[in-house]
Amino acid sequence: MIKQLSPIAFAIALASSGAWADNNIATSDQMGDNNNATIDQMNVFDSTATVLQDGSGNGAAIVQGDSLAPMTATIETLGTDNRAAITQNDSWFAEASIFQDGTTNNGQITQVMVSDGSTASINQELADDNMASIDQNQAAVSTASIDQFNALSNAAEIQQQATFGSDATISQTNTLLDQAFIFQTGDLHQASIVQDDSWVASANISQEGGLHTAAINQTAISDGSVADIAQAGFMNTASIDQDASVASEAVVSQDGEMLMATISQGAGDGNMATVMQTGGMNQATIDQPGSQNMADIDQSAEFNTADIVQTGDNGIATIVQTGFGMADNTNLATIQQSGMNDMATITQSGGAGNYTAITQN
DSSP: OOOOOOHHHHHHHHHHOTTSOBSOEEEEEEEEESOEEEEEEEEEBSOEEEEEEEEESOEEEEEEEEESSOOEEEEEEEEESOEEEEEEESOTTOEEEEEEEEESOEEEEEEESSOTTOEEEEEEEEEESOEEEEEEEEEETOEEEEEEESOBSOEEEEEEEEEESOEEEEEEESOBSOEEEEEEEEESOEEEEEEESOTTOEEEEEEEEESOEEEEEEESSOTTOEEEEEEEEESOEEEEEEESOTTOEEEEEEEEESOEEEEEEESOOSOEEEEEEEEESOEEEEEEOSBSOEEEEEEOSBSEEEEEEEOSBSOEEEEEEOOBOBTTBOEEEEEEEOSBSOEEEEEEOSSSOOEEEEEEO
16 A cells, blocks of 8 residues: 655645654653653654553553554553553554553554554453464554453464454453464454363464454363364355363364355364365354264365264264355255264265265264
């Protein structure tokens, strides 16, 4: 994106600020002992930087540079030995905020390279030893937020690069040693990760292309669970829900157009689910309320639908669809397993209108 001012407007800007900086506000308010704060505003107009520190041994830094339009940065720290930093450069109307209440937390936000209209926030409340990072690089009109509440030693990171109008959120509550990561490039993505009362859980979302939606929820003692979503192409949707599912794994990989995938792992433990999708207009659903089950769906071509439900234990289910269905004549495959140690496989290839249903009790 190239920003241009008319010669008259540019001349007025220069005349009103001999050092190309004017009408900026910098505020630092410190209460406590041994706190450190630095604010640098260079070649900026109408920008605001605020640091509030109440505690001891806290460090904060705000750097704002090279912008002819306002930027806003706020750091508020309560507690001991917390660290926070915000960097804003050439990002008109960008807003960033960090709030910390606890001990030895680390928060960092970067908004650079024409991240105009971007918004970023980090909230670390009643949290200790946490790390959170947001990087918005050429991320115009994008939003990113990380919330860590009553959490210990979590690590959350959001990267938005060369994107427009994308949103990303990570929420970690009542968790221990969890990790979460979101990467977005392309336009108009939506991504969210929620980790609540699920210790040592791991979640990752990667989005490339345009108009993708992805969500991962790890809740209610889904300790040790792993979830991963990778999306490329256009307008794909994926969700993973792990609810009270200990030591389970779920993976979704999508590369195509208008693909849909849903994985639900609840109540049972030690489940594994994988959805691999290419092509277009394919739909896949895996539901695992049981324990120690394995489910795999592999779809290519177009207009294929696959469903696996495993309410029993130690089941193995596989669906492979490589055929070209039609909008009004899709290929359909379903597997339902409610017994013990069941195994089922469905393979569909060729044209449209194929149907297979397997039920194992």
